Amino acid sequence: MTMGFHRGLHFLFIQVLWSVFAEGNKWKVTLPSRLSALTGSCLVVPCSFTHPSSHTPHSASWYLYSKMPSRYPLVYSSTRPEAVEAHFRGRTKLLGNVTHGTCTLLITEVTAQHNGEAIYPWIDNVGFKFYHTVVTLDVSETAAKPVMTISGELVEGHGVTVSCEVRHSCPLAPPTLSFERHGGEATVNSTEEGDGRWRLLSTITFIATAEDHGRPVGCKVTFPGGQKATTDLVLHVSYSPRSVNISADKTGVRVGTNVSLTCVSDANPPASSYRWYDLKAPPTNVSIAQSPARPMVGETAALFCRGQGHPPLSLFRWYRMQGEGSIQLAEKSERLSLSELTRDIVSFRCLAINEMGESTSPVTVVNVEYAPIILPESSCSVLNEVIRCECVVDSHPAATVTWTPLNTDHNRTFNINSQLNGKILTSVLTAPKSENMSDVICNMTNEHGSALLELSIRGESRQVPSGVFGGVGFALVLLLGFILFSFWMFYTRQKHRNTRHVDYSMEEVELRTELEITYANTNHAGVPAGRVHWI
Incomplete structure (x- = not known):
C-alpha cells in the first residue's frame, strides 16, 4: 500500500510540472x-x-x-x-x-x-x-544609396527598363525616388519584405537610341528626415554604323595624282568591315561663273558652266534668254566667250550632261560695268510755282548725284529725292519758284567716270531739252558757269548797294558755288533722300 501511495504521488507531481511547463x-x-x-x-x-x-x-x-x-x-x-x-x-x-x-x-x-x-x-x-x-x-544619420539595375537588351530600337530601389522602415511616410537626366514616366511600387523592412521600387521604360550611349541616368532618394542619396548608371547602347563619311588625305587633288580615302563612321561596337562602291550620279549644283567678274563695256569676258557629277560632266549646252524663252547657242564646251560687251542686259543659262542625266543652272545676268550716261528724259519744269528738275542716269555700279544751282538766293532750301530701279537712277530736285534761279547742273559720278548735264528753267510747265557734257566740254561749262556766276554776283552787289552792304572777295564767291547736302534717310531703293541748302 505504501508503495502504491508513493507511485500516485509521483505521478501527480509530474502532472503539475508538465502543466506549469506547458x-x-x-x-x-x-x-x-x-x-x-x-x-x-x-x-x-x-x-x-x-x-x-x-x-x-x-x-x-x-x-x-x-x-x-x-x-x-x-x-x-x-x-x-x-x-x-x-x-x-x-x-x-x-x-x-x-x-x-x-x-x-x-x-x-x-x-x-x-x-x-x-x-x-x-x-x-x-x-x-x-x-x-x-x-x-x-x-x-546618412542614407544609403539606391540600387539601380537595367533589364532588357541595350540595343538601339529595343525597349529598356531601368529600375531604382531602396529599403526603408517607414511605410506611413516612405521616401521618394526620382530619375535624373532622362525622360520617361516613372512607376512606383512598395512591397513589404518582413522583419520591419519595406522595398520601394521605381522604374522607367524607354526605347534605346544611339544618343543614349554614354549618357548617365541618375536616381535620387529623399527621406522624410531630409537625407538624400544618388546613384548614377551609364548606359552602353549598341547601335549600327551611322554618320558614315569619307575623308581625303589632301585637298585640291590634281588629275593623275594619288589620294588616300578613309571611311569613318559612328558605331558601337566600332565597325569591323567596310565595302567601297563606285557611285554614279547625274549632274548637281550646276551654276555659271563669270571671269573677269567686273568687265567694262567693250571688253571681253567668259562664262563657265560648273557642276558635280560622276562620271564627270561631258557635254554642255548654252542658252541665251530672250523674252519668256531662250535661244540655244552653238557652243558645247563648258566655256562661253563673250566679246565687245555692251550696256545691254544679257542673261544666260547652261545645261550640264553626263551619262547618268542632265541638270540646268539658274539664269545668270552678265555683269558689265560702265561710267554714268545721262538719259534724254532728264528735264526741268515749273508747275504751280514749284520747280521740278529730274536727272535720269544709266550706270553700273550706281552713280552718286550732285546738284548745283547756278543762280539762286542765299539760304535757299531744296528737296532732293533719288530712286534706283535696276541700273537706272532717277534724281529729282524740287524747290519753290525763284526769279533769280535759271539753271541747274546735274553731275552723276561712279568709280568709272562722271557725266554732267545743265538744265535750264524758262517758264511754267516748259520742258527744256538737256545736253550732256564730258571731258573738255565739262571743264568749259564749269568755267563758263563760274564766269556767269561771278558776273551775276557783281551785278547784284551794285544793284543793292544803297539798301545792303555786302563785301565778297573772289575766294568767297568760289566757296559759295558749292551745295551743302545733308542726307536725312534712305528710301526703299537704297538711295539716300535729303535736303540741299545753298550757302
Whole structure:
C-alpha cells in the first residue's frame, strides 16, 4: 500500500510540472533581432505573440531593456503615458489589436538617441519574462544609396527598363525616388519584405537610341528626415554604323595624282568591315561663273558652266534668254566667250550632261560695268510755282548725284529725292519758284567716270531739252558757269548797294558755288533722300 501511495504521488507531481511547463510555453513573442532606421523617419517594429488559451490579453506595453535590476523604463504605455522615457514620449503608438496577438509598435520620429537601444513588449501583467526577447535599434544619420539595375537588351530600337530601389522602415511616410537626366514616366511600387523592412521600387521604360550611349541616368532618394542619396548608371547602347563619311588625305587633288580615302563612321561596337562602291550620279549644283567678274563695256569676258557629277560632266549646252524663252547657242564646251560687251542686259543659262542625266543652272545676268550716261528724259519744269528738275542716269555700279544751282538766293532750301530701279537712277530736285534761279547742273559720278548735264528753267510747265557734257566740254561749262556766276554776283552787289552792304572777295564767291547736302534717310531703293541748302 505504501508503495502504491508513493507511485500516485509521483505521478501527480509530474502532472503539475508538465502543466506549469506547458502553460509557460504558450507565451511566445516574435520580434526581429535588429531594425535599422534613419533619423527623422518613422520606424515600425513588427511584434506578435501567442498566449495560453486560458488567458485573454487586453493590453501591451513596451519597455527599454535595462541591465539595472528592478528598473523597467517605459517606451510605450496606454495607461501611464506620463511615465514614458522623455526621448520616447509622444513618439510611440501601438498598431494592431492586442486581442488578436499583435503588439506592433510605431516610433513616429527616430532620433540619434535611440541608436543602440534594445526594447521589448510586455503583455498585460503576467509573470512571463518577456525581456528575454528584445529588438535592437540601429539609427543612422546618412542614407544609403539606391540600387539601380537595367533589364532588357541595350540595343538601339529595343525597349529598356531601368529600375531604382531602396529599403526603408517607414511605410506611413516612405521616401521618394526620382530619375535624373532622362525622360520617361516613372512607376512606383512598395512591397513589404518582413522583419520591419519595406522595398520601394521605381522604374522607367524607354526605347534605346544611339544618343543614349554614354549618357548617365541618375536616381535620387529623399527621406522624410531630409537625407538624400544618388546613384548614377551609364548606359552602353549598341547601335549600327551611322554618320558614315569619307575623308581625303589632301585637298585640291590634281588629275593623275594619288589620294588616300578613309571611311569613318559612328558605331558601337566600332565597325569591323567596310565595302567601297563606285557611285554614279547625274549632274548637281550646276551654276555659271563669270571671269573677269567686273568687265567694262567693250571688253571681253567668259562664262563657265560648273557642276558635280560622276562620271564627270561631258557635254554642255548654252542658252541665251530672250523674252519668256531662250535661244540655244552653238557652243558645247563648258566655256562661253563673250566679246565687245555692251550696256545691254544679257542673261544666260547652261545645261550640264553626263551619262547618268542632265541638270540646268539658274539664269545668270552678265555683269558689265560702265561710267554714268545721262538719259534724254532728264528735264526741268515749273508747275504751280514749284520747280521740278529730274536727272535720269544709266550706270553700273550706281552713280552718286550732285546738284548745283547756278543762280539762286542765299539760304535757299531744296528737296532732293533719288530712286534706283535696276541700273537706272532717277534724281529729282524740287524747290519753290525763284526769279533769280535759271539753271541747274546735274553731275552723276561712279568709280568709272562722271557725266554732267545743265538744265535750264524758262517758264511754267516748259520742258527744256538737256545736253550732256564730258571731258573738255565739262571743264568749259564749269568755267563758263563760274564766269556767269561771278558776273551775276557783281551785278547784284551794285544793284543793292544803297539798301545792303555786302563785301565778297573772289575766294568767297568760289566757296559759295558749292551745295551743302545733308542726307536725312534712305528710301526703299537704297538711295539716300535729303535736303540741299545753298550757302
